[in-house]
Amino acid sequence: MNAPEQLFSTAQSFLLAPHDLETGKLAGVFGSLLSHRLDYADLYFQYSRSEGWSLEEGIVKSGSFSIDQGVGVRAIAGEKTAFAYSDEISLPALEDAAKATRAIAARGGNRHPVAVRKGAGLRL
Template identity: 60%
Template sequence: MKAVETAINHIATAQDILWTPYGLNEEHVHKAFAEIFSHKVDFADLYFQHSLIEGWSLDEGIVKSGSFNIEQGVGVRAVSGEKTAFAYSDDIGLKPILQAAKSVREIAGVGKSVSKNLKTGKGLNAGAGLNLYGPLNPIPTLTSTEKVELLRRLEQFARKRDPRVIQVMANVVGA
């Protein structure tokens, strides 16, 4: 029972991060799959991506660089016989997902068609899995000032550790 609760929590986290901010819900995902499977497709999936990466670099006591990057999008894959079709959009939303779904359906539809009985049910399938990584985003756990201070403390630590240290370069990256 614990595994099912964990899986349900993971689905809720994914919905909070990947669907809700973009106005998506389970009905929209079913609509995308209906678009794909309107032609003879053996298998299809949607892949949602949202990642934040932040980096700070210190060289000789001076912050040399700071960066922040957001990568997001949705990928659609359809398999028909021996053909596989992919489409990707940097925009997460119903319209781009349906456009990608239509594209993969058309590409996969050009190949050999195979008919399969695909089981469908209500709700998303919540398979059990190991909870290896929690949903904590480390980026907002420290302010920018605290991150720079951490780099400065690392530099001081290295210099105090060995008087032969001439140059210190330190990086902090959160993803």
């Protein structure tokens, strides 16, 4: 497996599969974006996990664990650029973010941004 294939495989394992996303669904989001007079669009997925421990004289005094995740959508039409972000990685969140960003393609800028809901995130 070459490097790009390995990177995509990792992305599928950590970002797409756990959230029931697949390339066909992502293609649908891109299709809805680019069908609205946009010149360019991209998706940015984020997932970070951190763990921290506080030791005092070799004894664990406290610990912490957090997961930050989300997806961003960028759309460009001419000289205009729009961004939308959701901390929920799901198809409905992606579709809502895409809807918000493609509003920049409106003639005369008469459209208003669409609110993107904030997800509950992972419950531990």
